[in-house]
């Protein structure tokens with residue numbers, strides 16, 4: 001075998017690729033040549049290489065043979081000794097992955113038979129590209145695969161060998177995978193977690209490249225399918241849901257709909273909703289639809305109770321991944337609360353003299369709604385002297401706007417109306433009762449401007465003359481009227497001794513009998529005073545007119561009554577008939593008819609001689625005086641007034657028919673007893689002295705009483721002071737103005753300070769009392785008669 005030759009020519013072959021004959025000392029030759037030479041290509045000249053004569057080759061029947069029955073790869077050109085490629089020689093097919101591909105051929109020569117071994121070294125050329133088994137590599141990777149996971153890929157094949165075989169793999173650039181090639185294991189390594197939801201299919205181009213020149217490559221598509229894992233929790237489309245819901249919304253009103261999506265597939269992506277940690281209260285108000293995420297109202301929602309709700313909702317997928325969102329439901333206010341009025345304070349009653357602007361009450365208004373719905377306006381009805389003044393916040397002061405007058409309106413019903421500004425507005429009202437307290441602001445007012453009373457004289461003391469009435473519209477004691485007389489004097493007489501007024505009823509009584517002849521009318525002032533503090537009063541004039549009664553007998557002034565003086569009239573003897581002889585002069589204290597006097601001769605010595613003028617009282621002769629007429633003529637003349645019944649007086653007229661008084665010796669017969677007259681004078685003087693003494697005594701007593709602090713109340717401030725202590729028990733107290741302060745009867749029956757004295761002082765008030773001068777002119781008999789009269793009038797009580 002030509003092993004040595006091969007080794008010798010090995011270097012040559014590597015340097016000069018083309019055919020080189022390998023000489024062998026013993027006639028072996030080897031050739032090295034690339035595969036895939038065209039048929040007929042000259043491999044080498046074997047004749048030359050073996051030192052044979054080319055011309056003789058044919059003769060020697062040179063031929064190429066192969067060992068055994070193997071294929072013959074080359075032929076010999078007998079004409080020139082070239083060795084030609086008998087057919088295409090594919091190294092890859094003949095030798096596969098063998099590192100050297102050697103074909104053994106033999107050259108056979110005859111004449112002489114010679115056998116030469118020919119070794120053919122077939123060299124590889126890069127005639128094959130790397131090739132993958134399939135066009136596409138399908139890989140399924142679960143998205144939950146961890147980083148670094150490896151996935152084996154099939155390797156690429158290249159029929160060539162050595163550096164013409166697959167040298168490098170390259171992976172299309174991507175961010176998920178890298179390639180790992182270790183000892184022919186080509187692996188896909190996960191470099192970053194997959195997310196099916198981002199990219200479900202990934203296609204990558206894998207290229208295998210050989211090291212030939214030029215390089216050849218083959219590719220395959222790696223199809224990565226990312227399988228789902230429940231790696232996605234549901235995701236709400238809002239982190240916070242805000243909704244507003246009017247309060248009092250009907251049941252089943254949708255408040256808000258939450259929505260979450262889950263990127264996963266199938267059961268991994270099925271989202272259900274629920275509340276998360278919800279209070280029991282809220283649970284009664286809201287429900288959530290598990291599938292739809294619709295939050296509905298199932299209870300009553302009241303803004304005033306809960307103005308807003310904050311709920312957490314949970315969205316969960318089939319395998320339990322959950323996420324959460326917040327739901328804020330703001331209630332919107334509806335004007336469903338009417339304002340409420342609270343009366344915080346009230347000054348009632350309020351005095352009627354409260355000045356305008358006085359605060360009488362404080363009102364507070366509250367509305368549970370909010371915003372405009374709680375803006376409240378307050379008002380009271382018109383035409384009241386009150387108004388509401390807004391104060392701090394929702395407080396109002398109720399103040400007066402005008403003068404109050406309890407006598408006009410004593411109670412007010414103030415209706416306070418509060419209205420809010422909602423739409424529609426709600427309102428409520430409250431009525432406040434306010435009463436007005438009385439103030440003594442009205443004086444009593446008499447019903448008439450003045451009063452007139454008519455009373456006949458000699459009236460009974462105590463009889464009522466008239467009554468006055470005054471009204472006072474004030475309340476209780478402020479309107480209680482008390483009547484009294486205004487102190488004063490009438491002709492020097494205190495009015496209290498004339499009249500008294502019943503303090504309660506206003507009935508005016510006569511205190512004593514009036515004497516028309518003393519005064520015909522008088523005026524008093526009656527005061528009506530209320531009981532307020534301070535009291536108010538007014539007064540009215542009461543005119544008392546006294547009407548005359550025939551209580552006075554005619555009084556004969558001339559001739560003077562018998563006993564005081566003795567008078568005679570001289571009638572001249574020569575008097576003719578009709579001549580005026582004398583005149584009876586009489587007066588009557590009464591008036592009118594009661595004082596219209598008529599004169600009559602009751603009795604005469606000679607009835608035919610004298611007449612008297614019926615109304616003139618003139619005594620005239622009826623005829624001429626004759627000698628036969630008696631010298632002394634007495635006439636008893638009666639003087640009558642015209643009252644009903646009439647009163648009369650008589651007198652005796654002594655007439656002497658004579659021309660000379662001296663001629664009347666019988667005059668002594670008719671003259672009164674001188675001593676008797678003197679006795680009468682003494683009697684008068686004595687009486688006057690006693691009276692004077694008595695009066696003085698009384699005045700002294702009075703003075704003493706006044707000096708002692710006037711302690712005992714005086715019954716009258718008039719002429720007589722009587723300590724009330726001495727009054728009988730049922731005698732009423734009489735104040736200084738003569739007012740009887742009770743309904744007790746008042747008795748004019750009065751005594752002096754000493755009860756032991758029986759002297760009835762009534763005469764002081766008796767109508768028979770005359771002025772002192774008149775008294776002086778009275779005869780003792782008159783006086784005693786007067787006393788008798790008074791004794792005889794016991795009906796002084798009334």
Ligand SMILES: *[C@@H]1O[C@H](CO)[C@@H](O)[C@H](O)[C@H]1NC(C)=O
Nearest residue numbers: 410411412413414431432433
């Ligand atoms: C005031 O209102 C009350 C009840 O509303 C009623 O009884 C009373 O008579 C009213 N008074 C006046 C003066 O209107």
Ligand SMILES: *[C@@H]1O[C@H](CO)[C@@H](O)[C@H](O)[C@H]1NC(C)=O
Nearest residue numbers: 438439440475476477478532
């Ligand atoms: C009477 O008026 C006075 C104020 O002048 C008042 O203080 C008093 O309360 C009133 N009396 C009554 C009963 O109203």
Ligand SMILES: *[C@@H]1O[C@H](CO)[C@@H](O)[C@H](O)[C@H]1NC(C)=O
Nearest residue numbers: 486487525527537538539540
């Ligand atoms: C009586 O009334 C008049 C007015 O009516 C008044 O001027 C006078 O002062 C009053 N007198 C008394 C004492 O009250």
Ligand SMILES: CC(=O)N[C@H]1CO[C@H](CO)[C@@H](O)[C@@H]1O
Nearest residue numbers: 076077078079080081082084
């Ligand atoms: C069969 C064959 O190739 N014959 C060739 C041998 O060589 C001569 C001359 O060099 C050629 O002319 C022939 O064609």
